[in-house]
Amino acid sequence: MTERATAAQALRTADVVILGGGPAGLAAARLLNQRGLTPRVLERDASPHARSQGGSLDLAEQGGQLALREMGLDRKFEELARPLGQRLCLMDPDGTVRLDVDDSAGEYRPEIDRVQLRRLLIDALPPETITWGAEVSGVTPLKGGRHRVSLADGRRLDADLVIAADGIRSRARPLVTAEQPAYSGITFIHADVRDPGPGSFVARHTGEGALQALGDDKAILAQRAADRSVRVYFAVRTAEDPARVQGERFGDPASVRERLRETFAGWSPDLLGVLDEIDGDFAYWPLYGMPAHQRWHQHSGITLLGDAAHVMPPFSGEGVNMALLDAVELVHALFSPAHATIDEAITVFERGMLDRMAGAVLDTGAAGELLLNPAGTAPLLTHFTAAAER
Numbered sequence: 001m002t003e004r005a006t007a008a009q010a011l012r013t014a015d016v017v018i019l020g021g022g023p024a025g026l027a028a029a030r031l032l033n034q035r036g037l038t039p040r041v042l043e044r045d046a047s048p049h050a051r052s053q054g055g056s057l058d059l060a061e062q063g064g065q066l067a068l069r070e071m072g073l074d075r076k077f078e079e080l081a082r083p084l085g086q087r088l089c090l091m092d093p094d095g096t097v098r099l100d101v102d103d104s105a106g107e108y109r110p111e112i113d114r115v116q117l118r119r120l121l122i123d124a125l126p127p128e129t130i131t132w133g134a135e136v137s138g139v140t141p142l143k144g145g146r147h148r149v150s151l152a153d154g155r156r157l158d159a160d161l162v163i164a165a166d167g168i169r170s171r172a173r174p175l176v177t178a179e180q181p182a183y184s185g186i187t188f189i190h191a192d193v194r195d196p197g198p199g200s201f202v203a204r205h206t207g208e209g210a211l212q213a214l215g216d217d218k219a220i221l222a223q224r225a226a227d228r229s230v231r232v233y234f235a236v237r238t239a240e241d242p243a244r245v246q247g248e249r250f251g252d253p254a255s256v257r258e259r260l261r262e263t264f265a266g267w268s269p270d271l272l273g274v275l276d277e278i279d280g281d282f283a284y285w286p287l288y289g290m291p292a293h294q295r296w297h298q299h300s301g302i303t304l305l306g307d308a309a310h311v312m313p314p315f316s317g318e319g320v321n322m323a324l325l326d327a328v329e330l331v332h333a334l335f336s337p338a339h340a341t342i343d344e345a346i347t348v349f350e351r352g353m354l355d356r357m358a359g360a361v362l363d364t365g366a367a368g369e370l371l372l373n374p375a376g377t378a379p380l381l382t383h384f385t386a387a388a389e390r
């Protein structure tokens with residue numbers, strides 16, 4: 001009797017190339033590696049330390065934490081995670097505290113710095129898995145569902161399966177869908193207070209967790225990092241600046257400070273004091289999102305994961321959770337005996353992922369409206385009260 005073909009069998013001899021060494025790509029690499037495959041990760045950064053990864057992420061029980069368990073990295077995560085990061089202080093623009101809660105009685109969503117999560121995932125892979133300084137410039141379909149991946153330095157490699165986890169500006173996305181991320185109308189300008197002094201109003205109210213000062217369709221959001229620094233986001237509704245790209249440093253902190261003082265005129269001097277405490281440069285971070293309901297066209301030997309598939313504004317804190325869950329669900333589908341081919345497994349994975357993401361994209365839009373609205377903290381307080389009564 002002949003054995004029924006499965007996607008897993010086809011994978012045994014397949015060249016698997018993963019674009020991007022962010023959370024989604026690294027998680028996919030680890031999960032495939034655990035199953036005996038040797039995928040190759042192509043990462044644009046020159047090294048793990050090439051740029052500040054910034055910010056902290058909270059991992060949900062059924063999202064990031066589930067993925068880390070699957071990867072056998074949950075104990076290491078627990079050593080690094082900060083449960084106290086669940087504390088939240090909600091403030092009016094005049095500095096009045098409207099809510100100061102430790103949400104650890106609710107869902108367990110401990111914080112981890114992005115740099116720590118990335119390091120945890122990198123360290124779990126054989127070093128030769130990741131090619132650093134490998135900027136993908138294009139992906140071209142070949143016959144039989146294979147693809148040629150071209151790098152900016154002229155190198156090329158062919159793959160039986162391309163897993164594109166190369167983030168918001170994915171080079172592979174056009175092979176899968178005509179959808180593109182659209183600007184959300186909201187821009188973050190962020191910077192760090194590396195060493196907050198004992199008198200820092202913002203650091204005190206951020207505590208070990210987060211501060212959200214909301215009003216006039218704007219917000220000042222602050223988060224504590226593991227190294228005790230505080231990352232501050234100034235969130236405004238504004239037109240996109242066509243002269244800048246996401247992540248660009250302004251290079252002129254004095255004029256950014258002045259512009260932010262004008263934008264947040266009338267807000268508490270205590271809150272705005274944080275502008276003088278910021279000791280690095282400011283970065284430009286316009287927020288983009290893919291539509292909740294996407295149409296993907298027929299494709300073979302390629303799929304998208306994480307932000308490449310469904311970047312969304314970060315208001316519900318689900319981006320990294322969804323990215324890690326994508327990796328788990330893709331690898332489950334690829335190794336399910338129910339799927340006879342790699343393409344069949346990919347189709348099943350994508351159907352489930354796009355369904356799941358439709359809800360997540362709508363949720364983050366609703367969360368954004370609660371944070372940036374003319375009535376400031378009132379709608380969020382009403383939301384919390386309603387949630388507590390449910």
Ligand SMILES: Cc1cc2nc3c(=O)[nH]c(=O)nc-3n(C[C@H](O)[C@H](O)[C@H](O)COP(=O)(O)OP(=O)(O)OC[C@H]3O[C@@H](n4cnc5c(N)ncnc54)[C@H](O)[C@@H]3O)c2cc1C
Nearest residue numbers: 020022023024044136166167306307314317318319320321
């Ligand atoms: C300000 C902000 C705060 C956030 N806060 C949260 C939060 O609290 N909780 C949460 O769950 N999510 C949060 N997110 C979202 C979360 O960061 C992302 O959803 C998550 O990082 C997606 O992971 P990814 O691996 O898909 O993409 P990325 O993290 O973008 O990784 C993509 C990788 O691909 C590499 N790459 C890109 N282009 C190329 C190329 N051409 N060639 C080779 N490599 C390439 C990049 O260098 C990068 O390493 C936040 C996002 C932002 C912007």
